[in-house]
Amino acid sequence: MSTQKETYLRIHPHDNVLVALQDLPQGTVITFDGQTFALVDKVAAKHKFAINELPVDKEIYMYGVLVGKASATIPQGGLLTTENVHHAAEGFHLGERKLNWHQPDTANFEGKTFMGYHRADGSVGTGNYWIVVPMVFCENRNINVLKEALVDKLGYKKAKSYEGDVEQLMELYQAGKSVEEILNADIQASEDKPNSKRLFKNIDGIKFLSHSMGCGGTREDSDTLCGLIAGYITHPNVAGATILSLGCQHAQVSILQNEIAKRDANFSKPLVVLEQQKVGTESELLKQALKQTFAGLVKANETTRQPAPLSKLCVGLECGGSDGFSGISANPALGYLSDLLVTMGGSVILSEFPELCGVEQELSDRCIDVETANRFMHLMTTYNARAEADGSGFYANPSPGNIRDGLITDAIKSAGAAKKGGTSPVTAVLDYPEKVTKPGLNLLCTPGSDVESTTAEVGAGANIVLFTTGLGTPTGNPVTPVIKLSTNTAMFQRMPDIIDINCGTIIEGSETIQQAGERILDYVIKVASGEAEPKSVKLGQDDFIPWKRGVSL
Incomplete structure (x- = not known):
């Protein structure tokens, strides 16, 4: 796209529709590709209209590919809607390799680095987190207890809170205000208090990954859950992990360990694994989890940010x-x-x-x-x-x-x-x-x-x-x-x-x-x-x- 201000756009030369870049009123005169016509309908920004009449079953192209077919005749300048267009896409088959591409000029980034956390497997993290994860949903409550015990005390609680808003609403109710008065009240909450001082300077946070899986579903789901958790444990942004298992669930610790080995055969991060049915009481489970997690945090805090090439970035889109x-x-x-x-x-x-x-x-x-x-x-x-x-x-x-x-x-x-x-x-x-x-x-x-x-x-x-x-x-x-x-x-x-x-x-x-x-x-x-x-x-x-x-x- 050029930097010239436009009101409509054809994305690809093969397209037979235009995209409105701003709201276009009904009757707007469109001059395009040697022809002039008026919009039959109002076309809101982001929506599409026909360059020429599209009869029933006419193929519709955007980005140079088939994106639908007309389910009713769309006049020239007519708006495309779910009432006159239905989904359609080209089939696909094994074709020739098309590997030629124009590599962009990277001169503006030559020699640039980022400051990251270097891991033993050669990857580099953009953060340094400790994670606490249950193998099964049965352990979610214990995960939440650990969260309540660790996050605020170690300085990782987010400052934003709406407790002041609630206090003012309580005061209005106790003063006998009506529901309508409460809804119309101008709440002026006090400023948020800053976080307490972070104990571990090089650890960006302790994160608690609760979920609703691990048992009761298909074995495929419990196995892939183990693979996903292993992906997080071995992730470059993760310094170490605490894993809580009940013991009898489908998502067994042994499966998790195999998945970790697949991803990092020489895995060496601090890893705490506790199984409630082996440990016994909930109190003993949580005490062991707190002590071992704290010891792991001490170790993880030794890692500091160091320069890394941009090739160590792995970007999800x-x-x-x-x-x-x-x-x-x-x-x-x-x-x-x-x-x-x-x-x-x-x-x-x-x-x-x-x-x-x-x-x-x-x-x-x-x-x-x-x-x-x-x-x-x-x-x-x-x-x-x-x-x-x-x-x-x-x-x-x-x-x-x-x-x-x-x-x-x-x-x-x-x-x-x-x-x-x-x-x-x-x-x-x-x-x-x-x-x-x-x-x-x-x-x-x-x-x-x-x-x-x-x-x-x-x-x-x-x-x-x-x-x-x-x-x-x-x-x-x-x-x-x-x-x-x-x-x-x-x-x-x-x-x-x-x-x-x-x-x-x-x-x-x-x-x-x-x-x-x-x-x-x-x-x-x-x-x-x-x-x-x-x-x-x-x-x-x-x-x-x-x-x-x-x-x-």
């Missing part, structure tokens, strides 16, 4: 609450950043397989070899078939918010979402919860659900997550900084408490995709070095939801 601008602003900006990192020897992870529907051919052709391409196509095919067998499918992926803001078919959403992956070859295709072992662009099979996908990307090794959103979402992660990027300026201004970077500048024409990509990478380096704290970290947005391999889109 994520989107949630997407809108019609996602595929033309924030997502392609991340695509350019991805290409920059790949050129410098780093790793990036593109996940959310339901949101790759319609671009399978391009991505499979970009796989470095036939085996990798076949694995990607197999995962896409079996995932969609499993969803359809349960009465859904990738076509059901867009949420009501997506549709309201211009993403009316899964293929439209997918074509824009895939832009996060840039243009470099696909070096590996991973199935959940596998770990990234190769530099370059990695495809990771996850659902489109942003918290489940972010949880999985971090389990695969992402030490930074870049998360684009057009509608706004607070998603974060316990151990990896999640940086939020808005696709439009209005949302950035409306939700400054959860958004870090505005990419609406691309839509407005004040910045190119390449400029935005470099600006984002500069911020990533600051976050990776501990010099900047993303909003999700400040808010303590510690989302952790393991994927149940049953259908989740």
Whole structure:
């Protein structure tokens, strides 16, 4: 996109629809490609309208790929809606390898480093956390007791609190105020008290990863849970871990230990493992957990930040609450950043397989070899078939918010979402919860659900997550900084408490995709070095939801 201010845009020369970059009233005269016509309908910003009449069953193209078919005749200048368009996507097959790509100029980042935590396996963390995790949901209460005992005392409690608000509401009630008076009251809470002094200077936090799995489900789910937890234990941002097991659950400690060995054969981090049915009383379990965890924290605190090359960055690419601008602003900006990192020897992870529907051919052709391409196509095919067998499918992926803001078919959403992956070859295709072992662009099979996908990307090794959103979402992660990027300026201004970077500048024409990509990478380096704290970290947005391999889109 050029920096010239425009009111509508054709994304790809083969597209037969235009995207409104601002609200366009009914009757607006459109001059495009040698013809002039008036809009039949009002077209809100982010939505699409037809360049020429689209009869029933006419194929609709965006981003140069098939994204739907007309289910009713759409006149020239007519608005595309769920009433006149249905999902459609091209089929895919094993094609020729298309590995040529234009590597971006990385001169502005030559010689740059970030300050990270170096681990024995050669990885480098952007943070230094201790994690406390249950093997099964039965231990969640004990996890919460440990949290209450450790977080505040050691100086890791977030300062933001609404206790003052509650106290004022109580005073109003005790004074006999009516419900209406309480609702209309102007609450002026006292200022937050600062955190107590942190005891361990080199530990960024103690994080508690409670969940609802480990037993009672399928063995597949309990086994993959063990793999996910192993991914977090061996993660470069994790200094050590405390694991609580009941003892009789499907997710056995022995399975976890095998999964740790798969990821790090020479694992040497402090690891506390306690089994309640062996220890005996709850009191003894918690006392041992506190003592051994504290001893582990003392050891973990010895690690300090040291310089590391940018090739040690592993960036997860994520989107949630997407809108019609996602595929033309924030997502392609991340695509350019991805290409920059790949050129410098780093790793990036593109996940959310339901949101790759319609671009399978391009991505499979970009796989470095036939085996990798076949694995990607197999995962896409079996995932969609499993969803359809349960009465859904990738076509059901867009949420009501997506549709309201211009993403009316899964293929439209997918074509824009895939832009996060840039243009470099696909070096590996991973199935959940596998770990990234190769530099370059990695495809990771996850659902489109942003918290489940972010949880999985971090389990695969992402030490930074870049998360684009057009509608706004607070998603974060316990151990990896999640940086939020808005696709439009209005949302950035409306939700400054959860958004870090505005990419609406691309839509407005004040910045190119390449400029935005470099600006984002500069911020990533600051976050990776501990010099900047993303909003999700400040808010303590510690989302952790393991994927149940049953259908989740």
